[in-house]
Amino acid sequence: MMRIAIVEDEIHYQDQLKEFLLKFEQDKGETIEVTTYSDGDEFIENYQAQFDIILMDVQMPLMDGMSAAEEIRKVDSEVVIIFITNMAQYAIKGYAVDALDYVLKPISYFSFSQRLSRAVDRMKKREDNHITIKIKGGVTRLKISDIYYVESQGHKLIFQTRLGEFTTTGTMKELEGELSSYHFFRGHKGYLYNLEHVDGMNESCAVVQGEELPVSRTKRKPFMEALSNYWGEMIK
Template sequence: MRIAIVEDEINYQVQLIEFLRRFEKDRGETIEITTYSDGDEIVENYKAQFDIILMDVQMRFMDGMSAAEEIRKSDSEVVIIFITNAAQYAIKGYAVDALDYVLKPISYFQFSERLNRAVDRMKKRETHFLTINVKGGVKRLQISDIYYVESQGHKLIFFTKEGEVTAAGTMKELEKELSSFHFFRAHKGYLINLEHVEGMKESCAVVKGEELLVSRTKRKGFMEALANYWGEVIK
């Protein structure tokens, strides 16, 4: 589990690290901790790399609420828990889909209760994500929401549940990154998510109503992969 602490008071930073190490032993989890002393530090170069963020609300340069708003632009899934002196600040957290808040001074019981809830929410999701480089930053896509990816020159076009997303990268790298999921390179220009294949029409795979050409050399492998996937799903 990757957890970020965003807290400008060193004593609270130290206390949160101690509590996380205690929680790690209690639950038998492995936790990787990264600390930031202000909201602007976590927002800069944010790459959707955390599972949970413990965010102080009042900080010197960028307050926790503003930092959370920036983070939510590229990461709708990370669990945010606010750490605050005043409940009225934390209640505003619904605007940035914060899971919870912890009031200072922090007790381990209160903290572990909140963290247990956060971990349970994470485990229930058990979704997988892909972080891609888009113009002006990064974007996190849920892998099961990707229908197929098309290669056009030096860019990749992701056709997803939310619409089209253009990213930098190569098909070869992407194919490697998605190799443990149900994706098949049916043609040099297409990487298809077998989860969304509705059927075959002549030499094309039908994906969400689109007919995508399956090259002759890939047809046998594609049909086998599709039959295996459908077999797994039907089971």
């Protein structure tokens, strides 16, 4: 399911964009959840990286789309932004906030669907290398390569990442399955390591980003084999 935000102060264009999204959903066989906002100020107030695509009007009364996009990029570098504007020169500034594209008013479905298809392609490529987890107060999207390791404590999963620590609920078994296509190894019932960040093994511990983490006795040999294979792939 795609989560799309419409940030547009004119009700006419809000309704038109919702109508176009419904048609796109039917044409492409996608499932889309749409949330609408009437101003950039309202939108960024509780923004928590919860959307895949943002359709953002450039000119709004309280906070314009460009300023809102700058605030969004401080907390979410991945969401796809498409500007909606009646002046092409505003859209050019969108490159400063890594906007994917822009749609000119008045909006035609053909132009809109082309740009939305491009946004969906980027989103799906991005999802191939990301994981979305629920955290207190919302959700966050983590880049797979930013994850150092995951620790299980009861029903909690604690992600140690380049951006800091994130806690969610779930089981290690489910997470292990979700990350099975990446270079992760479960060296202990309570730890899942990203081999990309393993520096080596020290006696009975894996050294991950300089931190020593336990590897169970039965897992030591397969862990070393997995690590050696990963390093071999990296130097081919």
